[in-house]
Amino acid sequence: MGFSTLIDIIGSSIIGGMLLLMLININDTATEQSYVYAGELTVQEALVEVVTLIEHDFRKIGYCDDWTKIPDPAKSILTADSTSISFLTDLNDNGVVDTLRYSLSDTSALTHTPNPRDRYLFRVANSDSAIGVNLGITQFDLEYYDALGNVIPFPVAQPSEIFTMRISVTVENIAAYDENYSNAFWRQIRLAARNLRNR
Secondary structure, three states, X not given: OHHHHHHHHHHHHXXXXXXXXXXXXXXXXXXXXXXHHHHHHHHHHHHHHHHHHHHHHHOOOOOOOOHHHOOOHHHOEEEEOOOEEEEEEOOOOOXXXXXXXEEXXXXXXXXXXXXXXXXXXXEEEOOOOOXXXXXXXXXXXXXXXXXXXXXXXXXXXXXXXOOEEEEEEEEEOOOOHHHOXXXXXXXXXXXXXXXXXXX
C-alpha cells in the first residue's frame, strides 16, 4: 500500500507540474498579446497624429492669408533634402509669413528608449528652438518631383523646381515586449500644395 501511494504522489506531482507549466505559458501568452495589442494601438494613434500634422502643414506650403506677401509661390520652398524641408507658410492664418522646418534626427538622439531605430521629428517654426517629437518615428523620407513628374535628385539645388513630393513615414513602438516592435507605415504619393501650382 505504501508503494502505490508513492506512485500516486509522484504521478499527481508530475500532472500538477504540467498544469502549472501550462498556466505559466498561458499567462505569458496573454501578457504578450496584451502588450502587442496595446503597442499596435499606440503605433496607430501616433501615426495618425503625425500624418494629420504633416498633411495640414505641407498642404499650406506657399500659403499666406495676405497673398501679396508670397507673390511667387514657386519660391516658397527654401531648402529640401531627403529627411528635411523648410518652407514659407502662414501658420496662424493672420497674414504673417512664417518659416516652417521639418527634419529628422539620427538614432543617437534617442538613446534612452529601448527601440534602437526611433528618432526625433523636429518641427520648428520661425526662430523657435528645436523641440523634438518622440512618437516612435523611424522613417521620415521625402522625394521631390518637377512639373513633368521627374524625380529631382539630391541635393536639391533649385527648390523652386519642386512641383509635387512623396512623403513616407514609419512609426514603431518606443518599447516592445521581447523586442518585437509593432510598426505602421504611411505614404503620401505626389502630395501637391495648391499654392505651388500657382505659377
